[in-house]
Amino acid sequence: MSLLECVGLTKSWGALTAVDNVDISVKPRDVVAVIGPNGAGKSTLFDLIAGCVGKTAGRVLFCGSQVEHLPDETLARRGLSRTYQITSLFQELTALENVRLALQASSNRRLRPMFSRDFVLQTESDATYWLDRVGLRSHRDVVAKTMSHGDQRLLEIAVALAVKPKLLLLDEPTQGMSLEETRSTVALLKSLLDEGDMAVLLVEHDLDVVFGLAHRIVVLDRGKKIADGLPSDVREDPAVQQAYLGTHHAAS
Numbered sequence: 001m002s003l004l005e006c007v008g009l010t011k012s013w014g015a016l017t018a019v020d021n022v023d024i025s026v027k028p029r030d031v032v033a034v035i036g037p038n039g040a041g042k043s044t045l046f047d048l049i050a051g052c053v054g055k056t057a058g059r060v061l062f063c064g065s066q067v068e069h070l071p072d073e074t075l076a077r078r079g080l081s082r083t084y085q086i087t088s089l090f091q092e093l094t095a096l097e098n099v100r101l102a103l104q105a106s107s108n109r110r111l112r113p114m115f116s117r118d119f120v121l122q123t124e125s126d127a128t129y130w131l132d133r134v135g136l137r138s139h140r141d142v143v144a145k146t147m148s149h150g151d152q153r154l155l156e157i158a159v160a161l162a163v164k165p166k167l168l169l170l171d172e173p174t175q176g177m178s179l180e181e182t183r184s185t186v187a188l189l190k191s192l193l194d195e196g197d198m199a200v201l202l203v204e205h206d207l208d209v210v211f212g213l214a215h216r217i218v219v220l221d222r223g224k225k226i227a228d229g230l231p232s233d234v235r236e237d238p239a240v241q242q243a244y245l246g247t248h249h250a251a252s
């Protein structure tokens, strides 16, 4: 069974149809990249899947049930977690506090037990583990807004991973990273994918990252899906070359 099934997903803002009748399915352990020129509808697609914007038409099924109406923490508990194109960290809080908040929000506990000593210690230890996992252990007590851009992006990944998602949506995780930071982020994602049974749906402009990670590539152009297949097939697809690859350098 598919983990995620988007059927006829559509979002219009007035006359503009940002996502136009898109079908996408993601199976457990799949790594699917969504590519396309600026404004193709990639982030809107993520917003629709995560329920941040209301759809105009279509359905989003996660583990077989419709999820578009659910709040973030309920989605996280069900196993769907995301990062944003523009950072969504709590800027005034430390790295540890950011990860701990995600753990607490998704824990399904009422407020009182949340402050039990065992719970606080457990979430602190889990949060430290995830900081360690993304290479930010030494930034545990550093306030997010003082961290470098690349480290903030890694912290967002740690926040998203902490809820142990079945499906992780990553919106341009390497955007603004140096070449070195991009390489180590790709290595980190590969090792996480090797270890667990998480699936990833990834929006990414850096085609080296896309071809290095994705099992399948979906191409959007002006809201429509114009290709969906193996990286080798998509690379050769004339419509894709026309719509995206040919304009990639101008678009990025």
Ligand SMILES: Nc1ncnc2c1ncn2[C@@H]1O[C@H](COP(=O)(O)OP(=O)(O)OP(=O)(O)O)[C@@H](O)[C@H]1O
Pocket (backbone or CB within 6 Å): 013, 016, 018, 036, 037, 038, 039, 040, 041, 042, 043, 044, 045, 085
């Ligand atoms: N809240 C909104 N109201 C109106 N139009 C919007 C809104 N959000 C996005 N759009 C429009 O929808 C289209 C798709 O935008 P979206 O951000 O999904 O593209 P994208 O593929 O993620 O682009 P990029 O590669 O630049 O991140 C664009 O034309 C954008 O201007």
Ligand SMILES: [Mg+2]
Pocket (backbone or CB within 6 Å): 042, 043, 044, 085
């Ligand atoms: Mg976007």
